[in-house]
Amino acid sequence: MRGLFSSVLLFAIGACAMPRAGAAPLAPVDRSWVVPTLELYQGWWAKTEACSGVTADMSQVTFYAVDSPTGAISLGTEAAHGWWVREGNRVYLPANALGEEWLVRHEMLHALLQRGSHPPDMFVQACHLASVAVWRDSTLTVDPGNSQGH
Secondary structure, three states, X not given: OHHHHHHHHHHHHHHHHOOOOOOOOOOOOOOEXXXXXXXXXXXXXXXXXXXXXXXXXXXXXXXXXXXXXXXXXXXOXXXXXXXXXXXXXXXXXXXXXXXXXXXXXXXXXXXXXXXXXXXXXXXXXXXXXXXXXXXXXOOOOOOOOOOOOO
């Protein structure tokens, strides 16, 4: 009986971890692990709160490093340099980019705003975090790679 219970329990846990057909996965498919909140991130969080005018408790966000040597993290059929996932308030970053201020703060801004889109007033004009191009040239008023803010 214990063997049957263990098998059912393992199946139930596996089913929860797998995305449903047609639904977006809730985590990257690559290997990932929790990153302790670095002191450096506290300063970046404060800077992102200041530019956005939004405050929140960073301890409510869980940061993950993803084993992604190319820097692209796959989430379903899409790939990006970082992901914020609303469910669980999680941020996924390539392990080799945990010190990239613009990228980490970009995902922090998603967590602060609690939205996945890129409103230009926040990501471009206020915080200059829309892309590396906007990060490097704070005079830009539109993200050259995403003029609609999607």
